[in-house]
Amino acid sequence: MRILKSRTILISLIFLFSTIGFLFALDRYQFLNEKVFSLLNPFNPVKTYSEKLNYKILDSTTWQDPRNLFPIFAYNIPSNTNNLASSLKIIEKGGINILINGNFGWMPDPLKLREAFIQSKVSKLKWIAIIENECKDDFIFSNTNDETNKDIIEYLKLFNDESIYGWYIWDEPGKNRKFCSPLNLIPNDDFADINQMVKQIRRDTVFRAKLDFINLFPTYWSETKNLSEYENYLNNFFYSQEFKPRVLCFDHYPFLFQEKGGFRKDYFANLEIIRKKSLEWNIPFWMIVLSSGHDSYKNPTFEEIRFQVYSALAYGAKGIGYYLYSRSFEQIGYRSWILEDYVDDESVDDSLHGPLYLPVKNLNQQIQYIGKILNNSNSLGTVHLNDFPNGQTNLKIGLDDSLKNLFYIDSVYSTNNFNSSQDLLIGFFNDKNNHLNKQFLVVNKNFNKQIKTKINFQRKLSIKKLNKVTEKFEEYNNIQSLEIEIAPGDGELYVFDEN
Secondary structure, three states: OOOHHHHHHHHHHHHHHHHHHHHHHHHHOOHHHHHHHHHHHOOOOOOOOOOOOOOOOOOOOOOOOOOOOOOEEEEEEOOOOOOOOHHHHHHHHHHOOOOEEEOOOEEEEEHHHHHHHHHHOOOOOOEEEEOOOOOOOOOOOOOOOOOOOOOHHHHHHHHHOOOOOEEEEEEEEEEEOOOOOOOOOOOOOHHHHHHHHHHHHHHHOOHHHHHHEEEEEEOOOOOOOHHHHHHHHHHHHHOOOOOOOEEEEEEEEOOOOOOHHHEEEOOHHHHHHHHHHOOOOOOOOHHHHHHHHEEOOOOOOHHHHHHHHHHHHOOOOOOEEOOOOEEOOOHHOOOOOEEEEOOOOOOOOHHHOOOOOHHHHHHHHHHHHHHHHHHEEEEEEEEEOOOOOOOOOOOOOOOOOHHHHHOOEEEEEEOOOOOOOEEEEEEEEEEEOOOEEEEEEEEOOOOOOOOOEEEEEEEEEEEEEEEEOOOOEEEEEEEEHHHEEEOOEEHHHEEEEEE
8 A cells, every 4th residue: 555655656746747847848948849839729820821810801990100200119218227207308309209118018117117208208209018928927918817818908098198109019929939837838829819909909999099019020030931931921910810900010130240141131022022011901011120239130330220221211111110229138148229328318419329329310300201201102113223232032133114114214324433333222102192293212222332323214304302401302304314322321312293
């Protein structure tokens, strides 16, 4: 009897420690986690589905900034600030009008941020409060213990004052990254969780006035092996939602160290597929650019940041975000930011906030004006004259005949002594309300050298160029060629009217 009892105890202990070891392994080892998850939940975010999942559009409205601003948003709050209200004023002065509290997601920090907004009395800056929390631990979302995000109403009530622009529903949804503890083996389905939360917001007459925000993976996500799988990922997300997403946002950080491959070769392919889906679904797209050195990413220069912004605008982006903007996450290896120094001192000169702060402030002023123009325009297409930088893949090279004829372009050639003027990207647009009003944005893809180029037209045109300093248009009447000089990574906007 004693032997039997001892064996029972031994078996129980072995089972207990084996279970604990298994749960520990699930939490620590992603490969094992994903294998077990795939058995428990067969949903694959990149699989091709014959049916449109849960698709049934209950609200087809797209997002327009209620302040009539071009959305320029930033991650994060400065980690080391003695006066958060002053930091908010400095961020707003830098041209940022939406803030995401990425490093202030855990309670009670969001309450401090809300109080800082009250104290700062900033006029244009708003913030997006984070909801996402796969396991409902000590995150900002603390009003429920369930695992399916069934009830976020109390949270929405808590963070719904005039400083709130919207709610950050999820960052990079896809395969669930971990099981929730303790002893909870029910995995979340990210798309289903998003759908649950968005439904609660959109069905409420008060909450739906603000943005439900989701940021999607880029093309180089490890789960998408090619562009076809990436498009499946986008499709599956869209068709899993009962309410039409209001913004199609993604991040893409192209500036890797040279030993890690250098500039990502799928940068423009990612922009093109997002542009395609944005037009197909009639959803404005936002892009988050790299502005902070970390991990395998180099510290981006101002010219490299500017290049990312203007290339996104050329593809039709309706919002630009910076990751990271304010000095934070140093403890996990982040090395550079836009707002680096004197993060809470409003009295110092702008140049003392860091080498990037003032140039990016001026850039934000430019894109605020250009963005408002392009926000009222349709993206008609883009043209690349070569595969720079770093041999871009899946890129159509050369002038498209339809765009050439629509914009009366005959040829584009270099006026430089060195052959770099072909490092050009041109984005083509027309006014949503007047298709005869046309715009084209010429971008220097070379973030190291100025380029000089000449565009010859099929006939004489009267063209206006936006002066980004005065925010007024300069007129060039009855010209058949246009000579352009563009600084590294910069862009120039031209318009003409056929009326």
